[in-house]
Amino acid sequence: MTAFKSLTQAGVKGFVRDKATLFFSIVFPLMFLVVFGLIFGNSGTNKTKLGVVGDGPVVQALNQTGVVDFQHYGSLDEAVQHVKDGDVPAMIAESGGTVTLRFAASDQTQAGVVQGLVSGVTDKVNLAATHQKPVVNLDSSQVEDSSLNAIQYLTPGILSWSVATSAVFGAALTLVSWRRKQVLRRLRLAPINPAVVLTSRLTVAVTLAVVQAAMFVGIASLPVFGLKLSGTWYLGIPVFLLGILAFFSIGMLVGSFAKTEEAGTAAANIVVLPMAFLSGTFFPLDSAPSWLKTVSNVLPLRHMNDGLTDFLVRGKDASALLVPCAVLLGFMLVVGFIASRVFRWEDA
Template identity: 30%
Template sequence: MSLLARQIGYDLRSWIRNPPVLFFGLLLPVIFLLIFATIFGNETLDSRGGIKQSTYYVPGLIALGVISTTFVNLAISLTIMRENRVLKRLRGTPLPPWLFFTGRMAAAMVFAVLLTVVLVGIGAALYGVEIPDSTLPGVIVSVAVGSIAFCALGIAFSAVIPNEDAAPPIVNALVLPLYFISGLFFPVDDAPQWLQDLASVFPIGHLAEALFTAFDPETQGAGVDWGNLWVVGVWGLAGVLLAFRFFRWTPKGE
């Protein structure tokens, strides 16, 4: 356990010293919240049962932050480490692979939890966003399931990125359109049905909907949306299987 704690501490420090991680993982969702609330106000959304717009923004931006700190950062950072042969050198040390991946995933999850606390705090202080006490477990479970699933997907996806220069554009070209069609920023209830069907195939919208369920004042019970989280979990399991099969420790050809 002490070795695991040291590995997690090392990964946390390396991420804290990485400005892009802090900006895209922590600051950008906060900036989006402030911009959206300033431009579009905090009126009610009739398509979402009359809730305030801020109550819609916060869970969507939490989903964005979870994906940024897990999938995006792991896919890019692991590709860079592989192409610079850092992973190759790690593979030759006594450090067990499971410990390395657990440290990376735990660090990502810490940032995801921190972002959740920050967004909820800002939403509550400035825009009156509240999480009913009864549905707090729904937020916790959704963030946990989403973090684990997207960590696995990020590790797996790094295998298809050819080199470190291609990593940021490929990853962002994948996630940015999905953010929009999955309703992370604005409701897509009036979008064409084919677009909604396409978005429903991917896990991003399901994570956002699970979080929205937990924030919805009308939700009864613990607020755990197992229907949407089941889809996220299946994608996470697929990520684990693909990572076991295709993850590369060395650059292609070595």
């Protein structure tokens, strides 16, 4: 226990004192979260601007939808001029049972949204006025697990990437540095079980990951970002821990063959950085080519991303643990076995 405590303390102190590692492991990923959160934070809450002249049942029904932001004008000509000037994408005027809609065709997306919205509301008002029962009823509701706000999607993805980066770089560069400085040689000759050395290093990685998770969730939960954890967030803990182990094993493999810190850094970047873009860390892969989705599905970071998203924000039950946990556990066992076979205590 004395050896384990000493090695763990040395690992923590080494990380805290290394300002570059501290920056790229914690501060740099947090910058991505803050910047993307501020840029895309309100992307799902923007309302469509609509110029309005007069009042009536259609205008009132549009207002009740909650998806339009009315800009009131005094006359039809004034409202049309604002549409021409690009201040609003469209305007409606309601008077004497007539609804006048004018829109800017230059923005076809907004024009289509406004036309569909006004047309649908007008038809609903007309039907209600006839007191007839609708032939077809629309059952409409929000599906949270397939339509996430930006911060709900970004937080699990960037957190996974941050933890993966820290685990890989921490394990790889520590091994390279200790081997180059002959610390591993001294540890091998000392009466210390190699498992103690490995466990102490893994404890540092897990401790760092827990601190990162607390910081990410805490900042993302601030009112300016608005992250809301689901009721089954705790089911993400096994995925989180297995993800640390999987990427720690990658770091052990990189550190086993790299001879210098520069080579270890380059190899770790080659592994982690492309994986971040191919695993949906920064953007969804729903519209990606099928071959890219196939590649993504074999990467451990993809399953860590999906697993944390399923439990932190989508509220899935324990049945969703099977795939991400199985993939991460299998990856850890295979890569960890390879790393143990190529591990070297000293440079050849």
